[in-house]
Amino acid sequence: MRYKKLWLGFLAVIVGSFAVLGYYGSEIYRQAPPIPERVVTTSGKTIFTAQDIMDGQNVWQSTGGQELGSIWGHGAYTAPDWTADWLHKEAMFFLDTWAQQAKGTNYDALDAETKAQLQARLQKQIRLNTYDVATKTLTISNLRAQAIAQVSAHYTGLFMNDPALAALRDAYAMKNYTVEDPERMRKLNAFLFWATWACVTERPNQDITYTNNWPAEDLVGNRPSPDLLIWTGFSVIVLIAGIGLLAFYYASHKEEELDHSKLPKEDPLLGLRATPSMRATLKYFWIVTALIVVQVTLGVVTAHYGVEGQALYGFPLADYLPYSISRTWHVQLGIFWIATSWLATGLYIAPAVSGYEPKFQRLGVNFLFICLLLIVAGSLAGQWFGVMQKLGYGENFWFGHQGYEYVDMGRFWQVFLLVGLFLWLFLMVRAILPAFKTDAEGRHLLGMFLISSAAIALFWAAGLMWGQHTNLAIAEYWRWWVVHLWVEGFFEVFATVVIAFLFVRMGLLETKMATATVLFSTIIFLFGGIIGTFHHLYFSGTPTSVMALGATFSALEVVPLVLIGFEAYHNFTLSRSTTWITAYKWPIYCFIAVAFWNLVGAGIFGFLINPPIALYYMQGLNTTPVHAHTALFGVYGVLGIGLMLFVLKGLSSRRRWKDGVIRFAFWSINIGLALMVLISVLPIGLMQTWASVKYGLWYARSAEFLQTDTMEILRWLRVIGDTIFAVGVLALAWFVIGLKTGRSLHAEEDVSKDIPAHHPLDETQPPVI
Numbered sequence: 020m021r022y023k024k025l026w027l028g029f030l031a032v033i034v035g036s037f038a039v040l041g042y043y044g045s046e047i048y049r050q051a052p053p054i055p056e057r058v059v060t061t062s063g064k065t066i067f068t069a070q071d072i073m074d075g076q077n078v079w080q081s082t083g084g085q086e087l088g089s090i091w092g093h094g095a096y097t098a099p100d101w102t103a104d105w106l107h108k109e110a111m112f113f114l115d116t117w118a119q120q121a122k123g124t125n126y127d128a129l130d131a132e133t134k135a136q137l138q139a140r141l142q143k144q145i146r147l148n149t150y151d152v153a154t155k156t157l158t159i160s161n162l163r164a165q166a167i168a169q170v171s172a173h174y175t176g177l178f179m180n181d182p183a184l185a186a187l188r189d190a191y192a193m194k195n196y197t198v199e200d201p202e203r204m205r206k207l208n209a210f211l212f213w214a215t216w217a218c219v220t221e222r223p224n225q226d227i228t229y230t231n232n233w234p235a236e237d238l239v240g241n242r243p244s245p246d247l248l249i250w251t252g253f254s255v256i257v258l259i260a261g262i263g264l265l266a267f268y269y270a271s272h273k274e275e276e277l278d279h280s281k282l283p284k285e286d287p288l289l290g291l292r293a294t295p296s297m298r299a300t301l302k303y304f305w306i307v308t309a310l311i312v313v314q315v316t317l318g319v320v321t322a323h324y325g326v327e328g329q330a331l332y333g334f335p336l337a338d339y340l341p342y343s344i345s346r347t348w349h350v351q352l353g354i355f356w357i358a359t360s361w362l363a364t365g366l367y368i369a370p371a372v373s374g375y376e377p378k379f380q381r382l383g384v385n386f387l388f389i390c391l392l393l394i395v396a397g398s399l400a401g402q403w404f405g406v407m408q409k410l411g412y413g414e415n416f417w418f419g420h421q422g423y424e425y426v427d428m429g430r431f432w433q434v435f436l437l438v439g440l441f442l443w444l445f446l447m448v449r450a451i452l453p454a455f456k457t458d459a460e461g462r463h464l465l466g467m468f469l470i471s472s473a474a475i476a477l478f479w480a481a482g483l484m485w486g487q488h489t490n491l492a493i494a495e496y497w498r499w500w501v502v503h504l505w506v507e508g509f510f511e512v513f514a515t516v517v518i519a520f521l522f523v524r525m526g527l528l529e530t531k532m533a534t535a536t537v538l539f540s541t542i543i544f545l546f547g548g549i550i551g552t553f554h555h556l557y558f559s560g561t562p563t564s565v566m567a568l569g570a571t572f573s574a575l576e577v578v579p580l581v582l583i584g585f586e587a588y589h590n591f592t593l594s595r596s597t598t599w600i601t602a603y604k605w606p607i608y609c610f611i612a613v614a615f616w617n618l619v620g621a622g623i624f625g626f627l628i629n630p631p632i633a634l635y636y637m638q639g640l641n642t643t644p645v646h647a648h649t650a651l652f653g654v655y656g657v658l659g660i661g662l663m664l665f666v667l668k669g670l671s672s673r674r675r676w677k678d679g680v681i682r683f684a685f686w687s688i689n690i691g692l693a694l695m696v697l698i699s700v701l702p703i704g705l706m707q708t709w710a711s712v713k714y715g716l717w718y719a720r721s722a723e724f725l726q727t728d729t730m731e732i733l734r735w736l737r738v739i740g741d742t743i744f745a746v747g748v749l750a751l752a753w754f755v756i757g758l759k760t761g762r763s764l765h766a767e768e769d770v771s772k773d774i775p776a777h778h779p780l781d782e783t784q785p786p787v788i
Contacts, residue, residue, distance in 0.1 A: 025538035036549035051492035052217035052229040055157035067209040073488040075210025083343025084422020092638035098191035103234040105215040107717035112166040142240040171208040189328035190722040192342035233558035234716035251632040254574040261578035296380040303363035310356035317349040360659035369450035398428035440476040474509035492560030547575030580622035609661025620649025641704035674764040687747025695740030
């Protein structure tokens with residue numbers, strides 16, 4: 020009964036939040052930018068059809084989609100945001116044409132008064148919504164058709180192989196013949212026009228565009244709306260109020276100081292014997308280690324494309340591994356190895372908690388491992404074939420590159436992974452269920468463990484909710500269910516439960532305290548986190564109600580992170596509480612680093628871009644990868660490493676670890692990550708923000724701005740942090756390999772009691788690992 024209120028609170032948050040998410044999701048369906056059946060001129064000429072636009076979206080996906088430039092601010096950062104770039108070019112065509120007609124000169128040469136008159140004329144024409152709902156026809160002026168033709172010709176030369184645009188392709192890290200077929204290119208232009216049309220066309224009976232006046236572009240009247248400013252202010256007020264309330268709660272429920280006299284005098288896990296299925300998880304961590312190395316290598320290649328767009332130190336790498344593929348694989352492998360580490364940890368912990376090894380559990384663990392290898396290899400290969408333009412529209416959707424960042428794999432591989440996750444859930448449930456019969460006090464913590472495990476399997480299914488021709492606004496809604504709710508949401512809950520389990524099993528936390536803490540933390544996190552999904556969707560063709568909710572609840576996401584220092588201090592105290600706990604020093608230090616990056620990466624850098632007015636100017640700039648690297652790797656990646664080290668410790672036959680290499684790896688990874696961000700990516704992002712505010716997003720993402728000497732120096736400075744980081748990752752791999760060869764192990768046992776033990780082990784007994 021002591022947990023009743025917490026469980027009711029958890030249930031209320033889940034039901035209420037998903038009700039809101041579902042209702043306003045239906046509003047996104049209803050109010051998404053329409054795809055016209057025909058785009059016609061006032062003279063009756065058909066420019067594009069709906070099929071052209073939808074096929075063009077598939078062409079865009081096959082080029083890498085959000086891994087090559089961005090649409091509506093979502094995607095990669097080397098090439099332009101195509102919607103902002105198209106919008107500026109289209110606007111300048113109008114203004115230059117009218118300037119020539121009126122004054123016989125270009126728009127830039129006009130006086131301020133004439134410029135203002137032409138801008139007003141442009142805004143009146145280009146912002147007017149001429150879509151007829153009854154006929155599903157979009158009517159445009161003949162002059163706009165000429166503008167479309169000119170911008171389309173530029174993009175055709177850029178995406179194909181116009182020699183005059185070779186330098187620009189290199190600046191954008193685009194391979195020659197990104198699109199090989201002229202008809203596919205025509206359809207890509209149709210999609211890019213439609214996506215841009217949504218950015219500048221006002222919603223029916225409103226004075227804001229479908230993308231809430233994003234991107235910033237004074238020429239067409241795209242400026243921050245009053246709603247955007249109001250909800251920014253409100254989000255700050257909510258943040259301050261939330262911090263105050265949580266601080267009051269912590270002060271009134273202050274935990275007792277750690278009582279060292281009650282801690283175990285020897286390692287409770289010392290007598291734990293690994294079952295066959297637990298030992299079978301070892302191969303998962305070999306793959307995790309290999310994927311980390313490959314992912315970091317691809318990150319180095321991807322970053323280098325920013326300074327040498329089609330080559331790697333002179334070698335024409337883009338012909339074989341273009342930027343859009345290296346970035347895709349870099350992002351996807353990060354998700355793969357982090358998820359694999361967490362899932363393997365779950366498979367290791369489940370039998371350890373219950374003390375029960377189900378029949379054929381080891382077979383299931385091995386079969387799941389094979390499935391994961393097939394998914395990784397198959398999805399990466401399919402993406403290469405898709406981007407190299409070797410697949411048709413349907414084949415690319417099912418087996419190639421879907422073009423949506425973080426969920427790029429083809430639909431077949433998505434379904435395959437969903438089946439694998441449910442197999443993992445089945446293995447987890449059957450192993451842990453017996454514990455419910457024997458551990459009455461721990462049932463609540465076990466319940467949260469199973470709920471979070473089920474959520475990991477279930478919420479990946481959100482990635483199946485869009486189809487080959489789904490409206491981009493709707494596809495974005497479901498994509499963020501996966502990226503935010505699956506990666507940032509329920510994996511976070513799973514991690515909280517797993518860490519609590521580890522500390523309870525080691526006797527460092529009481530079950531009742533761990534259970535109450537996990538339930539309370541989950542309620543606080545999900546209260547802001549579920550509806551906070553909307554903060555990714557301010558400018559993705561959604562109504563203003565989505566902005567209001569996203570601003571309010573994303574501010575609440577930051578609230579628990581403000582007091583994350585308590586968690587870090589608690590973990591640090593535990594790491595020094597007894598002599599035997601030093602055996603787990605580096606897994607616990609990883610948990611401390613996770614707390615730090617939670618505050619800095621998810622908290623400070625997250626809130627830097629979350630308020631609507633900030634994101635209005637920052638969306639699609641390098642301020643986003645500042646948050647992404649420090650939150651995704653700093654929090655989830657370092658936690659994945661910590662969990663891996665904990666399991667490897669349990670499988671190393673109680674041999675004492677040599678600290679030198681793992682200490683170097685830990686500090687190099689964390690220092691390298693900090694330097695990567697602070698001396699390169701963040702300064703570039705802040706300078707881009709200045710350019711975005713002053714001139715517009717198109718300029719902040721343009722080759723004209725990004726190819727200056729200052730920007731070139733800042734990109735090269737990233738080598739410092741990247742090198743330190745990469746060396747740390749290699750050291751980590753070297754240490755893990757050394758656990759197998761014995762190079763990373765001392766001959767002595769771990770300190771199993773609060774009395775040092777220095778007697779050598781029987782060398783005839785090799786370590787399990």
